[in-house]
Amino acid sequence: MNSLPLGSRIGALLGRMGLKGRLLVIAIPTVWLLVFFLIPFLVVAKISFSEAAIARPPYLPITEWVDGFFTINLNFGNYMFLLEDPLYVAAYLGSVKIAAISTIIALLIGYPMAYLIARSAPERRNLLLMMVILPFWTSFLLRVYAWIGFLKGNGIINNLLMNVGIIDEPLVMLQTDFAVYVGVVYTYLPFMILPLYANLVKLDEAYLEASADLGARPVTTFFTVTLPLSMSGIIAGCMLVFIPAVGEFVIPALLGGPDTLMIGQVLWNEFFSNRDWPIASSVAIVMLFVLVIPIMLLRWAQASGGGES
Amino acid sequence: MKRKSRFLMIVGILGFVFLYAPILSLVIFSFNESRLVTVWGGFSTKWYGELFRDPQILDAAWVSLRIALASATLSVVIGTVASFVLIRFRRFRSKTLLSMMITAPLVMPEVIIGLSLLLMFVAMENVIGWPGGRGLLTIIIAHSTFGAAYSAVIIQSRLVDMDLSIEEAALDLGARPVRVFFDVTLPVIAPALMSGWLLAFTLSLDDLVVASFVSGPGASTLPMVIFSKVRLGVSPDVNALATIIIGLVSLGIIVAALQINRSKRMSRR
Numbered sequence: 001m002n003s004l005p006l007g008s009r010i011g012a013l014l015g016r017m018g019l020k021g022r023l024l025v026i027a028i029p030t031v032w033l034l035v036f037f038l039i040p041f042l043v044v045a046k047i048s049f050s051e052a053a054i055a056r057p058p059y060l061p062i063t064e065w066v067d068g069f070f071t072i073n074l075n076f077g078n079y080m081f082l083l084e085d086p087l088y089v090a091a092y093l094g095s096v097k098i099a100a101i102s103t104i105i106a107l108l109i110g111y112p113m114a115y116l117i118a119r120s121a122p123e124r125r126n127l128l129l130m131m132v133i134l135p136f137w138t139s140f141l142l143r144v145y146a147w148i149g150f151l152k153g154n155g156i157i158n159n160l161l162m163n164v165g166i167i168d169e170p171l172v173m174l175q176t177d178f179a180v181y182v183g184v185v186y187t188y189l190p191f192m193i194l195p196l197y198a199n200l201v202k203l204d205e206a207y208l209e210a211s212a213d214l215g216a217r218p219v220t221t222f223f224t225v226t227l228p229l230s231m232s233g234i235i236a237g238c239m240l241v242f243i244p245a246v247g248e249f250v251i252p253a254l255l256g257g258p259d260t261l262m263i264g265q266v267l268w269n270e271f272f273s274n275r276d277w278p279i280a281s282s283v284a285i286v287m288l289f290v291l292v293i294p295i296m297l298l299r300w301a302q303a304s305g306g307g308e309s
Numbered sequence: 310m311k312r313k314s315r316f317l318m319i320v321g322i323l324g325f326v327f328l329y330a331p332i333l334s335l336v337i338f339s340f341n342e343s344r345l346v347t348v349w350g351g352f353s354t355k356w357y358g359e360l361f362r363d364p365q366i367l368d369a370a371w372v373s374l375r376i377a378l379a380s381a382t383l384s385v386v387i388g389t390v391a392s393f394v395l396i397r398f399r400r401f402r403s404k405t406l407l408s409m410m411i412t413a414p415l416v417m418p419e420v421i422i423g424l425s426l427l428l429m430f431v432a433m434e435n436v437i438g439w440p441g442g443r444g445l446l447t448i449i450i451a452h453s454t455f456g457a458a459y460s461a462v463i464i465q466s467r468l469v470d471m472d473l474s475i476e477e478a479a480l481d482l483g484a485r486p487v488r489v490f491f492d493v494t495l496p497v498i499a500p501a502l503m504s505g506w507l508l509a510f511t512l513s514l515d516d517l518v519v520a521s522f523v524s525g526p527g528a529s530t531l532p533m534v535i536f537s538k539v540r541l542g543v544s545p546d547v548n549a550l551a552t553i554i555i556g557l558v559s560l561g562i563i564v565a566a567l568q569i570n571r572s573k574r575m576s577r578r
Contacts, residue, residue: 021487022398025390025393025394026394026398026401026403026407028387028390029387029390029391029394029407029411029457030403030406030407030410032387032454032457033391033407033410033411033454033457034410035429036426036429036450036451036453036454037410037413037414037454038410039429040425040426040428040429041425043425043428043429043432044421044424044425044428047428057431057435109320109324109327110324112316112317112320112321112324113320113321113324113325115317116317116318116320116321117321119317130566131325131328132328134559134562135328135329135332137511137558137562138332138551138554138555138558139514139515139532139551139554140515141515141517141532141535141536141539142335142535142547142550142551142554142555143331143332145335145535145539145543145547145551146331146332146334146335146551147331148539148542148543149331149334149335149338149543150330150331150334152543154345154348156334159348186327186328186331189324189327189328239416240416243416243418244416244418244419246418247418247419247420247421248418249419249420249518250517250518250536253540254539254540264418264419264420267420267421267424268420268518271424271522272521277428280424281424281428284420284421284424284425287418287420287421288421291416291418295416298416
């Protein structure tokens with residue numbers, strides 16, 4: 001209550017500024033995001049065209065004054081290198097493959113869960129939704145860490161299966177692509193469920209009743225009515241899982257093995273181990289191009305009512 | 310029909326088990342006597358003692374806490390101003406640009422955000438001599454940027470839902486727009502500001518990738534220390550730390566939920 005008079009005094013002061021005040025208000029977030037979000041991408045693009053060097057910072061400038069003329073040396077060498085070295089192409093393909101498979105698994109688990117929540121009694125919906133979101137609030141790093149204990153050779157799953165007698169030798173699960181799928185699905189499942197729920201909860205049950213009245217079986221109704229109507233939710237959920245999964249670093253670093261090749265890890269190693277900033281920059285630029293279509297799909301799905309994140 | 314709903318129930322229950330079993334195992338094995346994290350060796354709280362005697366962890370926790378407090382607050386300020394401008398102002402020239410920039414960090418891979426901000430800081434330092442080295446300040450700026458994006462989502466949806474007639478009434482009674490904002494709009498959207506702040510706070514406490522890029526020597530955040538420990542394998546003191554974090558987060562969420570419930574009941578009255 002005490003802050004209100006102070007707030008109004010500041011308010012009155014700003015109010016006298018009129019049009020200038022309006023411009024100032026627009027400028028605060030715009031300038032911040034220009035300087036700390038948009039322009040940094042241009043800097044990455046610029047450095048991706050420069051040459052690595054042993055210097056501080058470790059790259060050569062792409063612009064210089066030669067005999068009084070302003071010249072720009074664009075070096076496409078980094079991009080050529082990405083194409084020539086099979087490691088990078090394999091890492092991009094590997095990321096897309098792992099992200100796509102995880103997205104499909106997340107959809108197969110998330111859709112029934114979202115449907116169940118949307119069809120449960122209104123007073124229970126919020127509680128169930130809360131239970132979906134709650135893990136998202138606890139540390140992501142520690143949740144991935146928990147899976148090490150589950151999946152490793154003498155971990156919880158192997159101990160359980162061996163005690164019951166289903167297997168005699170521990171299964172190798174940690175440091176495989178399987179562990180990465182589990183990690184990605186586990187981490188991003190809430191992102192799949194929320195937009196699907198937002199979509200399914202709006203579904204008018206009259207359509208389902210009409211379909212049943214006309215003699216369709218529940219399975220037929222699901223595939224011809226429910227599924228098509230929830231398409232924007234499906235696309236939004238899938239993209240919210242797929243996009244971050246492509247660039248994922250922590251999950252493959254902790255759960256993946258030596259053959260797990262993901263582009264986020266490659267970028268990390270180029271930057272931190274090889275200290276090759278220009279190559280790391282070109283890896284980032286190419287990753288952005290890979291993600292352009294999924295990002296546009298997501299925008300489309302959200303604009304057509306796929307629910308907010 | 311019955312069969313289908315039974316199928317749904319089973320998937321639902323398995324889904325929630327999948328979501329909660331790993332978290333539960335972290336908590337249970339934090340009280341394990343044995344160093345082998347997944348083999349039960351009797352009840353013990355010794356890992357908690359070990360945790361509180363580890364100066365590296367304590368320092369990192371203090372660093373992370375300061376960063377999270379500062380960046381959550383900045384996030385909400387930027388997020389609120391951006392949301393207000395986008396929802397309430399009539400068209401202005403940079404509106405599409407701003408709306409694109411405030412949502413884009415949500416879908417940008419962390420490695421790209423981290424790399425681009427680091428390169429920006431280095432470039433700025435070469436040109437204008439600021440921010441002069443990397444550490445707390447650069448991490449706070451980085452976290453505020455994506456924190457603003459997340460809190461703006463929450464605040465925007467609240468602003469859209471808000472009854473415009475209250476603001477109009479204040480304007481009709483002669484209050485200036487800015488005064489209306491501070492005296493009417495802000496109190497009404499306060500719960501959204503709180504949720505936005507909490508979200509930005511936990512995202513900041515949790516971030517490993519962006520902080521690793523923009524951090525400098527001497528500024529190790531808690532996730533950075535945990536990551537280097539965990540890379541060497543499981544260790545029970547990390548379980549103890551996880552349990553403390555899970556406890557605090559659950560407490561925070563319960564308090565926030567009760568608060569929101571109460572204010573909802575108040576506004577209904």
